[in-house]
Amino acid sequence: MTAVPTSADTAADTNTDPGHRRQRVRLTPRGTTHVPFTGTRAAEGPLTLGQINIAQWLGNVPDHFYSMLCVEFPVPPGATVGDVTETIAVLGARHETLRTTYRLTGERRQVVAASGTLPLDVCVLGDGRWGPRDQVAVAGALVRWLRANPDPAGTPMHVVVAVAPDQNGPVIACAAALSHMAVDHGAIEVLKREFAELVGDPATRQVGGPRHQPLDQAALEATPTERRRAQAAQDYLQHWTQRIPRRLYDMPDTTPGGDPLAVALSSRAAALAVAQVAARTRASGQGIVLGAICAVLAHRTGDREIILPLMSSNRFERHLVDYVGSVAQGTIAGVEVAGRSFDALVKRAWTVVLEASRNARYDASERARLDERIAHERGLLFKYEPLFNSLVTQSSGPGARVPLRARQFDAAQLDAALAETRLRWRPAHRNAAPVRFELNRLDGRLELDLWSADTGVVSREEAESLLLAFERLVVAAAHEDLDPERMREVIGLETAVRSADWIFLDSCWVDVRKVQDLVDDALAPAVTRVFADVDGRPLVAFVAAKDGIRTPEQAHARCMAALPEHPMALAPRHYVLCATAPADPADLASWPEPTATGTGRTPG
Structure with missing residues (x-):
């Protein structure tokens, strides 16, 4: 197409x-x-x-x-x-x-x-x-x-x-x-x-x-009950912020530096299929769409679990249904994909979204402080943009379902509708997320946008292939529940193959060569070498100490400062400072006795 x-x-x-x-x-x-x-x-x-x-x-x-x-x-x-x-x-x-x-x-x-x-x-x-x-x-x-x-x-x-x-x-x-x-x-x-x-x-x-006006909402949020609710949301987010990957869609053999792009899928067949799956499973339309997206992403990236940012409308109480003010906030959900059939996956997806939505009203200033601390500890940077954002209007609380038209299943009608599927692409504005799905319509026709922040990382062809794999999956699921093997067949995309230079660490796929580039840039002119593993410790950086780089804390601070220019990297987990560098830095055994070692995470 x-x-x-x-x-x-x-x-x-x-x-x-x-x-x-x-x-x-x-x-x-x-x-x-x-x-x-x-x-x-x-x-x-x-x-x-x-x-x-x-x-x-x-x-x-x-x-x-x-x-x-x-x-x-x-x-x-x-x-x-x-x-x-x-x-x-x-x-x-x-x-x-x-x-x-x-x-x-x-x-x-x-x-x-x-x-x-x-x-x-x-x-x-x-x-x-x-x-x-x-x-x-x-x-x-x-x-x-x-x-x-x-x-x-x-x-x-x-x-x-x-x-x-x-x-x-x-x-x-x-x-x-x-x-x-x-x-x-x-x-x-x-x-x-x-x-x-x-x-x-x-x-x-x-x-x-x-x-109910914004001043009234501010007064309500100052009550003890609402303060406790906001703190519970912070605790929930802290748990997932300690697990969310730096970049969910971190694929090998890509080169940042492309333009932003949006690709839109318009599919009557997908809308018919979602309605059929909803009738069978009693899951919401958004849950079905999100479950299918998670299945496609997990298959393509090789992940067992998709931990993703998303948006919550936060309009669950009666006084907020017709409220004119800004209450939507971002939250995080974790969807375990491996081992689940399609029906089980979509039910699970919406269950975790509901839990995430109940924890999406909080003080963003406090969250930013927590994020900064967790980012320092994990050695990465967060750029939150909703990977999944549903703009389909819900009628009431978090369990509200999209009004999908009930209809008798007609396989021939579904097949005929596939011929009407259209993909349209357009230049897009800059956004931080490598991939971002936005669901705009479900009834009569499914309209799903995929935004790519960088076509060097997610090309137009890649975006189109993900959207068409999504459509194939929901259309196949309209006929029957799909076991994991059948889902893989229907998705029909190759799972990413990564070289030995890649490791999976702290929910993130990490190319050790990219970490070496980060360390070389951050600690220049010091001689450095990053090893994927040293005596069971992952991602260890050996550094020949120089003025200003005498402690692990100094080394880590400089790596964190350089991270915005190295979006594909994580900072080392451990730093080994030595007085001099060996003739062959790649020879681990040749590095001299260290003058200082540590994670660098202790505040200086």
């Missing part, structure tokens, strides 16, 4: 509905209106845990692609700019997060204004006949326009609409850029639902009664 590139050029976007004349989407900005709103209170207080999480994250990567979330807002046919203006005013008054600023130095605080304005931009489309069938193409162009034209004031919500000049200016499409400090994906879904209701019916444009 050949993947099809998708256009990122606004001017080249076209409407491709059957029977509809294609039109190029060209946007001409007409001006900005600052929509006023008035809320019910002005107040300030501490940040919520969700806000701390985003502040901590953006403090490390302030220009991250997801610092602003750009999405389509639905508009009914015939909606006017006036309707959108009135809707923005109601939303600004209704949701305090849309009129909040943040003090992130010193004592961090959220400050809610009683009134203010939100920007609304109007763009005019080019000549032609524009209508509801153009909405998808035009909305996509508006999203790209927002990313290219961010609001200089950094307001929590920036809305843009496109109007057709030859049709008395009806709104053809609408999009919004929202601050990630203000909202997460769950909050965006609430705003989209309310926006559609308000813009379509003037009678609903009322602020309404009191709602």
